[in-house]
Amino acid sequence: MAKKLMKGSEAVAEAAIQAGCHYFFGYPITPQNDIPEYMAARLPQVGGCFLQAESEVAAINMVYGAAAAGARVMTSSSSPGVSLKQEGMSYLAGAELPCVVVNMVRGGPGLGSIQPSQGDYFQATRGGGHGDYHPIVLAPSSVQEAVDLMHDAFDLADIYRTPAMILADGIIGQMMEPVEFHEHAKRELPAKEWAATGWDPKSGRPRAIVNSLYIEVDELQELNDRLQARYAVIREKEARAELYHTEGAELIICAYGTVARICKSAITLLEKKGYKVGLVRPITVWPFPEKQLREVMDQPSVKKAVTVEISAGQMVEDVRLTVNGTKPVEFFGKPGSYTPTAEEIAEYIMKSMEA
Amino acid sequence: MTTVFKKTPILTDAILHYCPGCGHGIVHRLVAEVIDELGIQNRTVALVPVGCAVFGYKYFNVDSVEAAHGRAPAAATGIKRTDPNRVVFTYQGDGDLASIGAAEIVHAAHRGEKITTIFINNAIYGMTGGQMAPTTLVGQKTTTSPYGRDEKHCGKPIRIAEMLATIEGSAYIARVAVNSPANIIAAKKAIKAAFQCQLDGKGFALVEVLSNCPTNWGMSPVESMEWLEQNMIPYYPLGVKKDTTKEV
Ligand SMILES: Cc1ncc(C[n+]2csc(CCOP(=O)(O)OP(=O)(O)O)c2C)c(N)n1
Ligand code: SF4
Numbered sequence: 001m002a003k004k005l006m007k008g009s010e011a012v013a014e015a016a017i018q019a020g021c022h023y024f025f026g027y028p029i030t031p032q033n034d035i036p037e038y039m040a041a042r043l044p045q046v047g048g049c050f051l052q053a054e055s056e057v058a059a060i061n062m063v064y065g066a067a068a069a070g071a072r073v074m075t076s077s078s079s080p081g082v083s084l085k086q087e088g089m090s091y092l093a094g095a096e097l098p099c100v101v102v103n104m105v106r107g108g109p110g111l112g113s114i115q116p117s118q119g120d121y122f123q124a125t126r127g128g129g130h131g132d133y134h135p136i137v138l139a140p141s142s143v144q145e146a147v148d149l150m151h152d153a154f155d156l157a158d159i160y161r162t163p164a165m166i167l168a169d170g171i172i173g174q175m176m177e178p179v180e181f182h183e184h185a186k187r188e189l190p191a192k193e194w195a196a197t198g199w200d201p202k203s204g205r206p207r208a209i210v211n212s213l214y215i216e217v218d219e220l221q222e223l224n225d226r227l228q229a230r231y232a233v234i235r236e237k238e239a240r241a242e243l244y245h246t247e248g249a250e251l252i253i254c255a256y257g258t259v260a261r262i263c264k265s266a267i268t269l270l271e272k273k274g275y276k277v278g279l280v281r282p283i284t285v286w287p288f289p290e291k292q293l294r295e296v297m298d299q300p301s302v303k304k305a306v307t308v309e310i311s312a313g314q315m316v317e318d319v320r321l322t323v324n325g326t327k328p329v330e331f332f333g334k335p336g337s338y339t340p341t342a343e344e345i346a347e348y349i350m351k352s353m354e355a
Numbered sequence: 356m357t358t359v360f361k362k363t364p365i366l367t368d369a370i371l372h373y374c375p376g377c378g379h380g381i382v383h384r385l386v387a388e389v390i391d392e393l394g395i396q397n398r399t400v401a402l403v404p405v406g407c408a409v410f411g412y413k414y415f416n417v418d419s420v421e422a423a424h425g426r427a428p429a430a431a432t433g434i435k436r437t438d439p440n441r442v443v444f445t446y447q448g449d450g451d452l453a454s455i456g457a458a459e460i461v462h463a464a465h466r467g468e469k470i471t472t473i474f475i476n477n478a479i480y481g482m483t484g485g486q487m488a489p490t491t492l493v494g495q496k497t498t499t500s501p502y503g504r505d506e507k508h509c510g511k512p513i514r515i516a517e518m519l520a521t522i523e524g525s526a527y528i529a530r531v532a533v534n535s536p537a538n539i540i541a542a543k544k545a546i547k548a549a550f551q552c553q554l555d556g557k558g559f560a561l562v563e564v565l566s567n568c569p570t571n572w573g574m575s576p577v578e579s580m581e582w583l584e585q586n587m588i589p590y591y592p593l594g595v596k597k598d599t600t601k602e603v
Contacts, residue, residue, distance in 0.1 A: 023437055049436045053429065054462035061426035061459070065433025068420045069400070069441075073433070091423050196418035196434070198398035198441055201364075209412045211421040 003178040008143045009034035009076075011179045012102060012166065013042070015150035016074055018181055021100070022048030023073040025062035027055055027081060030114045031170040032104035035076040056081040060088030060101075067097040068210040070195030072154055076102035078170070079120050080111060082128075089163050090129030094212025094223070096194075098157035100150070101135070102166040104173040107310075107337030115337035116170035118257060121314035124167045125286040132224060134231055135163040136238065137286040139256040143177035149283070151184040156238060158189045160230055167285060169310065171258040171339070234287055241289035242281040245271075246296045249278030251353055254293065254319045255308040256282045258339070263308055265342035270349055276301070277349060288318045297323050306352060308345055309333040363387045365396055369413045376576020378566030379407055379475065381533045383414055385543045386446070386473055389550055390417065399442040400434050402427040406448035407481040415446075425456020428463035431470045442553060444471040449490040450480040453515050457489075460519070460561075467524030467558040471549045474515060474561055477568040478587060485571030489513045492586055497571070512590065516563040520597040526558030528597040532565035532588060534580040545595070557600045565591055 006014070013035045016024075024039040036052065043050040053059035059075045066073040077085060082103045092099055105120045107113035124137045136156050140146035146168060157164040196208040214220035242260075245267060246252060255263045260281040270277045280293050297305060304327050307316035312335035320329045332348045333340065365387035373379045390399055396417055403411030405424035412419035422430040427445035435443045452460050452474050463470060479497055480486040486499040490512045494503040504512075516530040527549050531542035542564060549560035565587050567579035574582060 023433070025433065051432070051436060051466075054458055054465075057426070058429040058432075058459055058462065061423060061429035062433035062436070064422070064426070065402075065420065065430035065435075066437045067433070068430065069434045069437045071437040073437075087423055088426070095421070196400050196420050197438070198400060199418040200397035201416075203397075207416065208418040209421075210419070211412060213409060213421055 003180045005176055006143065006179050007034055007174065007176050008146055008168070009104065009173040010038045011143050011147050012150055012173070013038035015147040015181065016100065016154070017042055017046060019072070019151045019154045021072040021074050021154060022046060023066045023071050024050045024075065025053050025059040025066070025073070026075045026077065027053050027059050029078045029081045031106060032076050032078050032102065032173050034173070035102065056084035057088065060085040063099050064088055064092055064095070064097065067092065067099045068095070068196050070192040070197060074100040074102065076104070078104045078106045079108050079117070082120065082123070086123070086129035089135060090127070090131050090133060091212050092163045093133035093135065093227070094131060095210050096161040097163070097210065098161055099163050100153045100157055100166065101163060102168070105167065105169050113337040114170070116258065116310065116339060117337050118169055118259065118310040118314070119335060120167065121285065121309070121311060124165055125288070125318070133227060134286050135165045136160065136234060137165045137167050137284065139167045139283060139285045140172055141257050141260045141281060143172065143175065144179050146172055147179050147181065155187045155189065159187065160234055162230070167257070169257050238284060239287040239289040239291065240283040241292040242283060243292065243296060244279040244281065246278035246280060248276060248299070248301050250276045250301055250303050251349060252296055252302055252305045253277060253279045253308055253349070254282070254305055254315065255279065256285055256315065259308055259310060262340065262342050263345055266345035266349065269342060269346040273350070275350065275353060282315070285315065288322065290322045293319065293322050297327060302327065304328040304330065304352070306330045306332055306349060308340065310337065310339055311335055363391045365390045365416045366414055367416045371414060372410055373407065374570045376567070376569045376579065378477065378533045378564070381539060382473060382475060382542070382564050382566065383411070385539070385546050386444070387415060389543065389547045392547070393550055393554065395442045395550070395554070398440060399444070402431045402443065402445040404445070404447040404451040406451045408446055408448060408475070409482065411446055425451050425454070426459055427451070428456065428459040428468070428470065428472065432463060432466070432468050435468065435470055439469065442550065444473060444550070446473045447475065448481065449474070449476045449478065449488045453489040453513055461522065464519045464522040464525045464559045464561070467526070469553050469556055469558060471553045472561040473546065474563045475566050476515070476563050476591065477566045478512070479568050479571050481568045481571055485568070492590060514591060516561070516596045519561055524559050525561065525597060526599045527552040527560040529595045530563040530565065530591060530593050532583060532593055534565070534567070534583045538593070548600070552600045555600060
């Protein structure tokens with residue numbers, strides 16, 4: 001298929017439809033309005049349903065209902081709206097329902113800014129709502145990757161019966177890049193026998209009860225054991241990272257999303273000056289690609305790691321947990337919405353390497 | 356021997372956890388009988404609330420979904436929109452619907468969502484131990500209005516049926532009570548009409564049921580039914596508030 005120049009948000013929406021998602025519930029918020037707007041135009045054409053909810057709280061609960069009925073369903077928002085979805089995401093996780101949530105992250109806290117940010121990493125990767133759960137969190141660094149990860153997000157959500165999140169900064173949503181919608185390998189997906197679709201007692205299937213209430217201690221334990229066992233499999237099988245110029249590097253940058261791309265430009269600048277710097281770019285931020293990062297960091301040539309984020313330092317905690325004190329881990333970045341330039345990153349790295 | 360009464364198959368054999376004399380049990384039976392009489396078990400999905408009816412999924416013998424506190428109308432919307440042939444109903448208390456879920460119910464009505472809502476108004480939060488609800492009567496003592504609800508401090512009780520009847524998207528809105536055999540018969544008629552409204556694709560339907568909470572009202576079941584009659588019905592008048600289903 002030919003490449004098409006598309007805005008990130010619209011490409012994400014189209015990818016979702018091509019992945020078989022015919023239901024979208026959302027509430028407007030900048031910088032992701034192109035997703036609901038695209039869905040409003042396209043979903044009726046494919047026999048699906050777009051509905052503008054009265055709030056993000058309602059939107060995620062509409063998602064909960066559609067997911068409970070076995071549909072492929074999604075919502076999208078940006079930081080303040082995603083905060084409102086956290087209760088619903090906890091219920092989705094507790095009721096073991098698949099869905100996809102897109103967060104085009106903007107600066108915070110509070111109403112913050114409408115510029116890109118990475119300040120929602122903790123919320124996304126630690127669960128965000130109440131209880132012990134994790135959504136699977138995918139962090140694209142280009143429009144093409146966002147398109148490809150959309151398919152993965154829906155499949156992984158179905159396979160593991162969990163919410164999955166696309167954690168993208170506002171830049172991914174707003175920029176235009178050439179994209180290709182290629183065929184994706186069809187994964188074997190489990191049948192949704194648990195879906196509440198209307199029950200005929202003669203049908204042979206048990207009556208469906210979609211629920212996250214387990215009032216007895218041992219019943220709740222059973223749910224949590226089941227979830228934790230599933231999370232262990234996800235950690236083992238689904239962690240992904242891109243390794244860039246890591247072989248023989250003396251310093252490793254760890255960055256995700258758009259910032260990782262800027263870091264690649266910084267590496268080009270640094271390499272011209274003779275510095276040996278590599279990049280580990282988590283593609284899944286939950287599960288965090290511990291194994292991949294540890295292998296790179298274990299190389300004798302590597303002296304230290306620097307994490308670069310548009311935050312006060314959130315992913316750096318996962319990097320430190322992974323490196324576990326064996327080598328120094330520094331942080332470069334600012335909270336809010338300031339996107340560092342390649343030159344600024346390169347300068348910091350040079351100073352750090354001279355130190 | 357002729358059978359004069361038999362439990363509807365739309366209620367499971369699970370033993371209800373409701374307190375003795377609580378209206379929830381009566382309303383469960385009415386809803387279940389209506390589903391049976393309309394022959395819609397195989398396409399009905401129940402949305403149960405957070406409140407005393409949280410275990411509704413154990414009792415209603417239909418596919419069931421437990422919704423977050425107040426969010427049942429939104430979750431019902433998600434289910435209904437994925438297949439309009441489904442019959443979807445929410446069963447909600449007055450804390451669930453009139454307080455935390457006020458936005459969800461108003462907008463389900465506003466969209467003309469083709470769902471049926473059974474709204475239990477017992478003028479109190481039952482499950483959490485008898486706190487004040489938006490429907491608590493002026494002067495009524497609850498654990499969080501220990502001197503009686505003071506309208507100057509927290510307003511007068513909200514009349515949900517009348518409010519929702521003003522919304523264009525609502526098609527059938529009625530208020531009933533379950534304090535006497537005659538009222539219970541009328542309640543069942545209204546519940547049936549509210550389901551029929553959905554089957555005919557007319558729009559949003561809600562039946563507000565005045566019910567009791569003997570436990571948290573601190574009364575015997577009989578006293579509570581009398582209190583309902585004397586105090587709730589005068590403030591919450593019974594009757595069909597809106598019915599556009601007959602219009603052509
Ligand atoms: C988000 C949230 N807030 C509060 C609660 C606690 N809670 C459980 S039931 C309930 C009120 C129930 O009252 P009502 O809806 O009137 O139903 P009833 O128990 O009287 O049938 C509350 C506040 C909760 N479960 N979730
Ligand atoms: S607490 Fe009140 S509403 Fe709840 S079951 Fe008991 S009597 Fe009924």
